[in-house]
Amino acid sequence: MTKELIKMSIQKVIWANFWKNYQLPVEEMGLVVENFREHTPKVSTNICLPPFVGDPCFKDYSILISLIKQLNPSTILELGTAHGNTVANICSESEAQVITVNALPEQIDGSIITFTLSKEEIGKVYRDNGYENRVTQIYENTKNLNILEYIPPKCVDLAFIDACHDAEFVVNDFFKILPALSDKAIVLFHDTNPSVKGHLLDSYLGCMYLRLKNFNVRQIPESSLAYWSARQSITNSRLISKGMHKIFYSFVTLFYGGDEKFIRALRWYASVFMRGKQNKKDI
Numbered sequence: 001m002t003k004e005l006i007k008m009s010i011q012k013v014i015w016a017n018f019w020k021n022y023q024l025p026v027e028e029m030g031l032v033v034e035n036f037r038e039h040t041p042k043v044s045t046n047i048c049l050p051p052f053v054g055d056p057c058f059k060d061y062s063i064l065i066s067l068i069k070q071l072n073p074s075t076i077l078e079l080g081t082a083h084g085n086t087v088a089n090i091c092s093e094s095e096a097q098v099i100t101v102n103a104l105p106e107q108i109d110g111s112i113i114t115f116t117l118s119k120e121e122i123g124k125v126y127r128d129n130g131y132e133n134r135v136t137q138i139y140e141n142t143k144n145l146n147i148l149e150y151i152p153p154k155c156v157d158l159a160f161i162d163a164c165h166d167a168e169f170v171v172n173d174f175f176k177i178l179p180a181l182s183d184k185a186i187v188l189f190h191d192t193n194p195s196v197k198g199h200l201l202d203s204y205l206g207c208m209y210l211r212l213k214n215f216n217v218r219q220i221p222e223s224s225l226a227y228w229s230a231r232q233s234i235t236n237s238r239l240i241s242k243g244m245h246k247i248f249y250s251f252v253t254l255f256y257g258g259d260e261k262f263i264r265a266l267r268w269y270a271s272v273f274m275r276g277k278q279n280k281k282d283i
C-alpha cells in the first residue's frame with residue numbers, strides 16, 4: 001500500500017512538472033498570422049475545420065487560409081486527406097502544389113483516426129472540384145511514410161498535420177516530415193488546444209513532448225491549432241534553468257527508454273491527474 005502511494009506520488013510529481021514546464025506558450029495572433037481575416041470556404045462539401053465543424057468559436061479555417069495568403073507557399077503538405085475538402089479550398093485560394101497523405105483502410109492503425117475511408121472516398125472532394133492535376137495523393141500510414149520518396153528535400157513551405165491524433169502519431173508525423181521542410185516552413189498541428197478536452201488532449205500532449213525535445217511549438221489563440229516555424233525552431237526552455245531541463249530530459253530517457261513509452265505514460269498521467277481539474281492553473 002505504502003509502495004503504491006510512493007509510486008503514485010512520484011508519478012504525480014512527474015506529471016505536474018511536465019504540465020508546468022512544457023505547456024505551449026500562446027502566441028499573439030498578429031505574430032503568427034500578420035493579416036488575419038475571416039474567409040468563407042469556396043468548397044463546403046465534407047468540410048472538417050472549425051468553425052464549420054467542432055467548436056464554433058475556433059477560427060481554424062480562416063487562420064489556415066490567411067497564413068497561406070501570407071506565406072504564398074509553392075508546396076503544401078497535408079497529413080490526413082479525408083474527403084479532401086481542405087485540399088480543395090487550398091487549391092481554390094492559392095497556386096500551391098499540394099501533397100496529401102491518407103492511409104487506406106487496410107493500412108490504418110492508431111485510436112484517434114476520425115475516418116476510415118475507401119480509396120474512392122479519400123480526396124473525392126478535390127477531384128470533384130477539378131484540382132486533381134495540382135495534387136499528389138499518397139496512400140500510406142504516416143507511421144511508414146518516407147516523404148523523400150515522393151518530393152525533394154526542403155521543398156515544403158507549409159505543412160498541416162491532421163492524420164491520426166494519437167500523441168505518438170503527432171510526434172512521429174512531425175519527425176517524418178522534417179527533412180521535407182524548407183527554411184521558412186510553418187507546420188500546423190490540428191486538434192490541439194490547452195483546454196485538452198476530449199479529442200484535443202492527445203495532439204496537445206504530442207506537442208508538449210516536442211517542446212521537451214526543444215522544438216518551439218506554440219499555440220495559436222482562438223483555435224485548435226498549434227504551430228512550429230523553421231525560423232524560430234528551437235525553444236528557450238521555460239524551466240527555471242536549462243540545467244533543470246537537462247535533468248528532466250535525462251530522467252525521462254533513463255526511466256522510459258523511448259518516445260513511445262513516455263508518451264503512453266503521459267497519457268495515463270493526464271487521465272489520472274487531470275480528471276476534474278481541466279483548465280485549473282494548479283495542474
Ligand SMILES: C[S@@+](CC[C@H](N)C(=O)[O-])C[C@H]1O[C@@H](n2cnc3c(N)ncnc32)[C@H](O)[C@@H]1O
Nearest residue numbers: 048080082086102103113114115141142163164
Ligand atoms: C481529421 S481527418 C483529416 C481532415 C482533412 N485534413 C481536412 O481538413 O479535410 C483525418 C484523416 O486522417 C486519416 N488517418 C488517420 N490515421 C492515419 C494514419 N496513421 N496515416 C494516414 N492517414 C491517417 C483518416 O483516415 C482521416 O481521413
